[in-house]
Amino acid sequence: MLRALSTGAAGLAAQQICLDTCANNLANINTQAYKKQGVSFADLLYQEMGREGIPAERQTAPGANTPGPTPPEGGGVRAAAISRDFRPGSLIRTGRPLDVAIQGKGFFRVQLPGGEYAYTRNGRFTVSSDGRLSTEQGYPLEPEIILPPGYQSVTLHSDGRVTIINSDRQQEEVGRLTLYSFTNPAGLAARGENLYLPTAASGEAAEYYPGTGGAGTLIQGCLETSNADLAIELTGLIEAQRAYQLNLRVISSADEIWSMANNLRK
Known part of the structure; x- marks a missing residue:
């Protein structure tokens, strides 16, 4: 009975992590x-x-001289790992010239205030006060791309080239976006704000121009959506909830039996 209590408690802890993960995906x-x-x-x-x-019947197989192994008793379950699925999401068209989606593999690189680099697939960019192409949070892209004052329009090409129509109404190339890939993207550490940091498990970042080295291409005026599927996440949430309830039932039943054993009278 004590083992049932600890096994049920282990199940509760594991299913709580599953519930939290599903809730985060839905959020x-x-x-x-x-x-x-x-x-x-x-x-x-x-x-x-x-x-x-605890009686344990050990069966002797036909033709064997000794009985088989004692039946094992499990100790519960644990959450072994929380992995991230880096499959691309679907693309939506926004029509905004500074929105760009990666069609295929790769990450954009940004520079954080402390000087370290982080990586993201969110291509919703803005222009800072000094003309630098930056994320919504104000982190500048790396390598740096600066749009000169007085430009009239900007074009983000599929191969990463960034061109503008300058104040003289001439086309001018001001830089080129690059993409970065990792041997094991699942090893990246989530920082928040849709940013990831490299770790020893992810490996070093390899730099490519879009469309080369297996990296994806860029699509201007589009954004990549979340790859979390609403129906799948709701199904997983219900499944985790039911498993949580069943583990609670195990603990409740074990507690009732333990109470009966403690109240036995001669």
């Missing part, structure tokens, strides 16, 4: 370029049921 269903998370579970250690007071 970011409309976040541009959000990548959904998933929980992997693993069973805990087993031990033989040969303890004193």
